[in-house]
Amino acid sequence: MGVVERLGGGRSRLGYDEPMMKRALVATVSIALLLAGVAAAQRAPSDYRESDAVLAHYPALPEVALQSPAFAAATASLTSQDDLIAFVSKLAAGSRHVRLASLGRSQQGRELPMLYVTQEGLDDPAAIARLGRPVIWLIGQQHGNEPAGGEAMLAVASALSSGELAPLLDRISVVIVPRGNPDGAAADRRVLASGADPNRDHLLLSQPEIRALHQAMRVLPPDVVFDHHEFSVAWRWIEKFNALQAADVMILEATHPGVPRSLTDIARRLYRPALDAAMAHHKLTSHDYVTTAANMDDRTVSLGGNAPGIARNTFGLRGSVSYLIETRGVGIGLQSYQRRVATHYLLAKALLEASASDSGLSAAIAAARQEAAADRSPLVVSHKVARRPFEMPLIDPDTGAPKPTPVTLADSRTLTSIERRERPLGYLVVRGGAAVAEHLALNDVTSCEVAEANKLAVETYDVQRVAAQTGAGRESINPDQSVRVTVRPSAVDVPRGALFVTMAQPAAGIAAAALEPDSPGSYLGVGVIPMSDGESQAPVYRVMADPPACLRP
Numbered sequence: 001m002g003v004v005e006r007l008g009g010g011r012s013r014l015g016y017d018e019p020m021m022k023r024a025l026v027a028t029v030s031i032a033l034l035l036a037g038v039a040a041a042q043r044a045p046s047d048y049r050e051s052d053a054v055l056a057h058y059p060a061l062p063e064v065a066l067q068s069p070a071f072a073a074a075t076a077s078l079t080s081q082d083d084l085i086a087f088v089s090k091l092a093a094g095s096r097h098v099r100l101a102s103l104g105r106s107q108q109g110r111e112l113p114m115l116y117v118t119q120e121g122l123d124d125p126a127a128i129a130r131l132g133r134p135v136i137w138l139i140g141q142q143h144g145n146e147p148a149g150g151e152a153m154l155a156v157a158s159a160l161s162s163g164e165l166a167p168l169l170d171r172i173s174v175v176i177v178p179r180g181n182p183d184g185a186a187a188d189r190r191v192l193a194s195g196a197d198p199n200r201d202h203l204l205l206s207q208p209e210i211r212a213l214h215q216a217m218r219v220l221p222p223d224v225v226f227d228h229h230e231f232s233v234a235w236r237w238i239e240k241f242n243a244l245q246a247a248d249v250m251i252l253e254a255t256h257p258g259v260p261r262s263l264t265d266i267a268r269r270l271y272r273p274a275l276d277a278a279m280a281h282h283k284l285t286s287h288d289y290v291t292t293a294a295n296m297d298d299r300t301v302s303l304g305g306n307a308p309g310i311a312r313n314t315f316g317l318r319g320s321v322s323y324l325i326e327t328r329g330v331g332i333g334l335q336s337y338q339r340r341v342a343t344h345y346l347l348a349k350a351l352l353e354a355s356a357s358d359s360g361l362s363a364a365i366a367a368a369r370q371e372a373a374a375d376r377s378p379l380v381v382s383h384k385v386a387r388r389p390f391e392m393p394l395i396d397p398d399t400g401a402p403k404p405t406p407v408t409l410a411d412s413r414t415l416t417s418i419e420r421r422e423r424p425l426g427y428l429v430v431r432g433g434a435a436v437a438e439h440l441a442l443n444d445v446t447s448c449e450v451a452e453a454n455k456l457a458v459e460t461y462d463v464q465r466v467a468a469q470t471g472a473g474r475e476s477i478n479p480d481q482s483v484r485v486t487v488r489p490s491a492v493d494v495p496r497g498a499l500f501v502t503m504a505q506p507a508a509g510i511a512a513a514a515l516e517p518d519s520p521g522s523y524l525g526v527g528v529i530p531m532s533d534g535e536s537q538a539p540v541y542r543v544m545a546d547p548p549a550c551l552r553p
């Protein structure tokens with residue numbers, strides 16, 4: 001039995017009929033909910049002390065040598081921002097391959113370093129793109145209290161500079177963002193200084209750190225992105241199940257149904273077997289990434305969600321092969337730290353080796369993007385997520401013995417579509433066009449201005465505002481589905497200069513997620529496209545035939 005969801009909503013859309021709410025109120029509610037989710041996300045316990053019996057199951061991996069600041073001394077430590085900057089600066093200064101660049105600065109003024117790693121030691125993104133090698137982006141520590149992924153990025157950079165990974169550079173180019181959230185890292189907090197969750201902002205692009213990342217990706221688009229995180233070991237798991245998470249690592253590819261199928265095929269065909277083999281070789285345990293809601297009565301365990309604004313999904317929608325990597329680490333301080341960092345390192349290494357070994361990778365990804373641009377299949381607007389019994393591999397907190405626990409799994413990869421909508425040729429935006437164009441451009445979506453005022457046959461949206469839903473967990477999407485629509489054919493006056501966004505482009509999935517008003521976090525829902533109280537027709541139209549001529553392409 002499934003539940004009806006909007007894409008990625010993860011919650012029932014039934015039973016929330018409310019009178020039309022003022023735009024400002026909706027925005028306020030959305031922000032309040034966002035902050036409520038943030039508060040829940042921050043309510044992490046002080047470090048949980050694992051029993052010796054449990055720790056014995058997670059020993060260091062001495063066969064993996066990690067050249068990074070945390071392991072420079074006999075006892076591992078967290079790497080400070082100063083130590084991180086010093087490490088990457090020294091690495092770049094002493095390397096033929098590594099060049100230090102910057103995404104900019106965080107909200108509290110900390111540097112956001114970025115490393116370009118190429119055979120030629122290039123620091124010009126356009127020149128790196130012209131090499132024609134697959135461009136692999138590695139992102140660490142978007143969440144500040146998940147340090148192992150960030151530390152591993154430093155070890156990967158070192159190994160690419162002069163270590164075991166350097167020979168791969170004649171076949172791939174690598175971009176490394178070792179610490180996406182330095183303010184959160186300094187405060188040992190998940191969130192950005194603003195309180196917003198960076199991992200939910202990749203469609204909305206409201207946070208400077210996330211805007212800077214996508215600006216850099218626009219200049220040097222990723223073919224593959226690995227996003228390195230950690231997950232809670234005890235917390236809800238011990239409160240709900242009196243057990244600890246067992247797996248060393250959980251992984252998941254982009255699952256939003258708008259992600260080009262061929263990209264998902266590459267993820268499963270090329271990368272998943274390589275990752276699985278690396279883990280098996282080092283006797284690391286793994287399964288698909290799952291989480292569980294804050295509600296203690298809810299024993300459902302969910303695969304990572306389908307919201308388009310989750311980094312993993314946004315990267316997929318913009319045309320990259322995308323994976324989330326999560327190690328067993330939040331809330332346990334530095335326990336098993338070498339093993340956690342080594343696990344990230346080994347998976348990044350497997351990714352880079354698999355990328356370098358596939359001489360057809362660039363062509364396959366290019367073909368997948370062309371397919372996406374030519375796709376005419378219907379858009380899945382809402383769907384049911386399959387629910388099935390699942391045995392969650394947990395462990396006893398005292399003995400470390402396996403404690404497989406029956407739960408219900410909400411499987412975001414197994415969908416039944418509830419509502420399909422014919423795919424338009426493109427969208428017309430007649431209000432807020434400049435902001436929409438700017439947002440979309442950061443996610444690699446092109447748009448143009450209509451050349452002549454015209455009366456056009458389109459489909460319009462009648463909009464109904466509904467209350468934002470309560471009880472949003474941290475896995476929920478950013479601003480909730482506060483919009484429902486009815487689509488109908490109409491003839492409208494389109495002014496000169498209105499924005500036209502064609503769907504005949506590789507990142508069409510981003511365009512649809514942003515512009516279908518009832519998609520979670522849509523630009524109408526979050527106010528990028530303003531709509532005043534009392535209006536019922538959205539200032540966004542679906543072009544089903546005869547796209548308008550543009551002033552410039």
Ligand SMILES: [Zn+2]
Pocket residue numbers: 142143146199229230
């Ligand atoms: Zn995370």
